[in-house]
Amino acid sequence: MRFSFLNVMRQALSHNEGWPEQWRSPEPKAAYDAVIVGGGGHGLATAYYLAREHGLTRVAVLEKGWLGGGNTGRNTTILRSNYLWEESAALYEHALKLWEGLSRDLNYNVMYSARGVMMLAHNVHDVQVVKRHVHANRLAGVDNEWLTPGEAKAFCPLLNISPAIRYPIVGAALQRRGGTARHDAVAWGYARAASARGVDIIQNCEMTAIRRDASGAVSGVETTRGAIAAKTVGVVAAGHTSVVMAMAGVRMPLESYPLQALVSEPVKPMMPCVVMSNIIHAYMSQSDKGEMVIGAGTDAYNSYSQTGGLHIAEHTLEAICELFPAVRRLRMLRNWGGVVDVTPDRSPIIGRTPVPGLYVNCGWGTGGFKATPGSGHVFAHTIARGEPHPLAAPFALDRFRAGRLIDEAAAAAVAH
Amino acid sequence: MLLIPCPWCALERPEIEFRHGGEAHVVRPPDPAAVSDAAGTEFLYFRSNPKGLYAERWRHVSGCGRFFNVLRDTVSDRILAAYKPGEPQPEVAREVGP
Numbered sequence A: 001m002r003f004s005f006l007n008v009m010r011q012a013l014s015h016n017e018g019w020p021e022q023w024r025s026p027e028p029k030a031a032y033d034a035v036i037v038g039g040g041g042h043g044l045a046t047a048y049y050l051a052r053e054h055g056l057t058r059v060a061v062l063e064k065g066w067l068g069g070g071n072t073g074r075n076t077t078i079l080r081s082n083y084l085w086e087e088s089a090a091l092y093e094h095a096l097k098l099w100e101g102l103s104r105d106l107n108y109n110v111m112y113s114a115r116g117v118m119m120l121a122h123n124v125h126d127v128q129v130v131k132r133h134v135h136a137n138r139l140a141g142v143d144n145e146w147l148t149p150g151e152a153k154a155f156c157p158l159l160n161i162s163p164a165i166r167y168p169i170v171g172a173a174l175q176r177r178g179g180t181a182r183h184d185a186v187a188w189g190y191a192r193a194a195s196a197r198g199v200d201i202i203q204n205c206e207m208t209a210i211r212r213d214a215s216g217a218v219s220g221v222e223t224t225r226g227a228i229a230a231k232t233v234g235v236v237a238a239g240h241t242s243v244v245m246a247m248a249g250v251r252m253p254l255e256s257y258p259l260q261a262l263v264s265e266p267v268k269p270m271m272p273c274v275v276m277s278n279i280i281h282a283y284m285s286q287s288d289k290g291e292m293v294i295g296a297g298t299d300a301y302n303s304y305s306q307t308g309g310l311h312i313a314e315h316t317l318e319a320i321c322e323l324f325p326a327v328r329r330l331r332m333l334r335n336w337g338g339v340v341d342v343t344p345d346r347s348p349i350i351g352r353t354p355v356p357g358l359y360v361n362c363g364w365g366t367g368g369f370k371a372t373p374g375s376g377h378v379f380a381h382t383i384a385r386g387e388p389h390p391l392a393a394p395f396a397l398d399r400f401r402a403g404r405l406i407d408e409a410a411a412a413a414v415a416h
Numbered sequence B: 001m002l003l004i005p006c007p008w009c010a011l012e013r014p015e016i017e018f019r020h021g022g023e024a025h026v027v028r029p030p031d032p033a034a035v036s037d038a039a040g041t042e043f044l045y046f047r048s049n050p051k052g053l054y055a056e057r058w059r060h061v062s063g064c065g066r067f068f069n070v071l072r073d074t075v076s077d078r079i080l081a082a083y084k085p086g087e088p089q090p091e092v093a094r095e096v097g098p
Helices: A005-013 A041-054 A086-100 A102-106 A124-139 A149-155 A183-196 A238-246 A310-323 A369-385 B037-045
Strands: A034-037 A059-062 A117-121 A145-147 A171-175 A200-202 A207-212 A218-223 A226-229 A232-235 A255-264 A274-277 A282-286 A292-298 A332-342 A349-352 A358-362 B003-006 B011-014 B019-023 B053-059 B067-073 B079-083
Touching (some): A034 A218, A041 A183, A059 A183, A086 A369, A102 A183, A117 A124, A117 A149, A124 A145, A124 A171, A145 A149, A149 A171, A218 A232, A232 A369, A238 A255, A238 A358, A255 A310, A282 A310, A358 A369, B003 B067
Parallel strands (some): A034 A059, A034 A232, A059 A200, A232 A358
Antiparallel strands (some): A117 A171, A145 A171, A207 A218, A218 A226, A255 A292, A274 A282, A282 A292, B003 B011, B019 B053, B053 B067, B067 B079
């Protein structure tokens, strides 16, 4: 059933008891044209675009837990496209353009809110780097503008622009089209739209092995719910990519780190935008529920524990309290962690692998949520055609051998 | 926060006294000019990133300043052994994560 004014009215009159399940939960079939491993936002988006753009409907998405239960449901929901290098800016801008029409496209409200993403500069070096970002973005056709401390304060009245603080705000970059979206709705919306086009979404189904034929090509997968034959397998397993790819004997240039976030008790609307600070590593926005959503950094060591160290969160909260004195007395409600897969150049890996039929989309590190639609769109193209989408081509696994790194390590807005 | 045993100081100290040094036993090729592209890429960028037993380097920056190796379970984050560089990796029973 479509979401429309008429249907919402009709269901309201019957106590909203008539809404059907949003996606089917079928038993896995014996064979599919393509199997996507990982039912997070990126995996579900891949399946959706495979069905919509490339006509592949014999597709299964395997999820070992529940949809969006991993990093899709654990991130701080920030969207932006103001990356430094042309390759990155093009990829993330592709995603941001898809975000702008996504609710209509999926007929599901993903609550995209272009409330603006502001990045603070605290010293001379920051100013140089951030201005370089602004200029690079404008040349690449991505909106980004430089604000003085006064202009930043006018856009975000909560900011403390006193010159007397430890890291005074000396300027900021603002991407007005950046903002937030509801993370769960992204997973659910893609799942619903993909399922409606015939994609089988199979939860509680963990892949245990990748089967290969005599020539070495992929012939299927084994799962906790039986074997599935498929000549094409796309791995979109985020923090567990190294573990999954090891099933096919492929080593990856990845390390998995815990990344944590926390939310405060809900308060009335007071934070109109997203504010990020690279140098003191803090970012904050307010959810529609009223909670202050705060992102901290990764731990120093790699781990699959899904919990970050308390001193990492403390470091971020010290910065938050200084930048936003008004939130100092708020109590924190929840603190959680996710496992993020980080590449040496902090750019994702999208494309073919040394194993024929096996594709990988990983390495989104600490900032994958914003790319969800673009990532799924270019990865679906890559899988369906067997050759990389033009926007994905620079992000091939082979770039590490070729030395063509896309080094967003220092250039990305947050320190990783 | 981890409690890390420094084998040089013979003390268990909080993680903030240490810097993580990445995966242990990654050997720099003795003659970098003679290394193939594949082996060079492997040395520079590819890591085992295991879910389970992991050998890593730490440096006690706020203590003795020296590097050492640690065996840790990457699911439970429990440290199972610490040993000095050059010593063989100790045999430990693999911890089962929570």
